[in-house]
Amino acid sequence: MRFFLRFLSAVALVVAVMAGTIDAIQSIAANELVLTPLAVAWASASPETIAYVADTIMNRLHPHVWNYGAMWVLAQPAFAVLLALSLFFWVIAYRRPPMAGRFTA
8 A cells, every 4th residue: 555655646746747847838938937727737638537526526525525625726736736645645655764773673
């Protein structure tokens, strides 16, 4: 399980760096700050899945969860949301080193 969470963290980190790079390139080209919202990035990558997730949240949870919670997250910059997701998965998969040291039984 820990390996899978670390893998998800690495994938989210790679996608966040890609999204940040795209935003940086667009910002330099436009001579102003350009931040792509997560909804726009997700809809351009896979519009079917964003519709499926919206339908699932509205039917299985509550429409207010989609309207207030998910829409707020989708309005944030894609790189920031993906960095936070990467950090979340990394923290869950983190294992503390032993207190006594490496060579204890």
